[in-house]
Amino acid sequence: MQMSDSKIKVSIVMLAYNHEKFIEQAIESILEQDVDFKYELLIGEDCSTDRTREIVEKYQRNYPDMIKVVRHNKNIGMQKNVNILLRKCEGAYIAYLEGDDYWICPKKLKFQADFLDAHPEYIGVTHNVKSVGERGEKLPYRLEGFHHEKEHIYTKKNALNFEIIGHMSGLMYRNIWKFLSKKELNAVEKCKINGDQKVSVVLGLKGDIYYFEDVWSVYRRCFRGNNWSARFRYKNMSLFYYENNIEMKRFLRDCYRIETDIEDKLLVNIYDAFLIWKTKPSSENRNIFLKMIMKRDLKKRTVLKYILVKQMKRG
DSSP states (O other): OOOOOSSEEEEEEEEESSOTTTHHHHHHHHHTOOOSSEEEEEEEEOOOSSSHHHHHHHHHHHSTTTEEEEEOSSOOOHHHHHHHHHHHOOSSEEEEOOTTOEEOOTTHHHHHHHHHHHOTTEEEEEEEEEEEOTTSOBOOGGGOSSOOOOSEEEOHHHHHTTOOOSOGGGOEEEOGGGTSOHHHHHHHHHOOSOHHHHHHHHHHHHOEEEEEEEEEEEEEOOOSSSSHHHHHSSSOOHHHHHHHHHHHHHHHHHHHOOOOOOHHHHHHHHHHHHHHHHHSOOHHHHHHHHHHHHSSSSOHHHHHHHHHHHHHHHO
């Protein structure tokens, strides 16, 4: 690692909670970056119940000028954790790496920072990731979470369709948080939608993001414990996605005065709930479906007609 400038160019945000098995690999993959600029690693240690805090504090002692550990005395959750870290970022650019993922290209930071230096017309740059299981094993396609994509550009159109840019371990973007108005920053932080989706949409409204086809990081999916993959692998997520779409519409209206038509998205969410109930009958799945059709966001006649037409097409 080489540095020629006293200013921090890239701030790396790392969320850490019960990652004792993996976090050393994550941090080492950052320390192995071959760059000619200064970067910082901010670790939000969210009151882990294992040795995670002990491990990150050891790294902080060894690299006091680079690594900053933000300790929480009680578990505050991913969203509050990342909000606190983003406010502390000093770099011109921001990158992400969670405590159970890792980078596999030692020039990842340099490639991306150089791209943003050379292309002021882009607000961010990202790339593909490799998905693995807890022990590093290859996952079947249906469990990958993020699939390989061709080189493309994420635009405002994608943002207004509520699309996620890609896995956060691939993303680097200009540090917008230092320049947002207090009103916008508070609105973004209070918005309860999925964090990755929120960052994607906010960035997409402000500029384009270039997507490289290269694979420069690894996304580890652990189906045990309290992480996202484990908690929601077998859960009926229809209502979650429905309410997420409602919240996103409200957020765009209140924060940016942008009106969006989400009727088609809500109908798809309701129909998904209907199919899950029919294919996996249970009181929970039935109640989720009934709760969704009883909401007043859509006319019941519109919902029932949509389901009927879809079922007729299925035969």
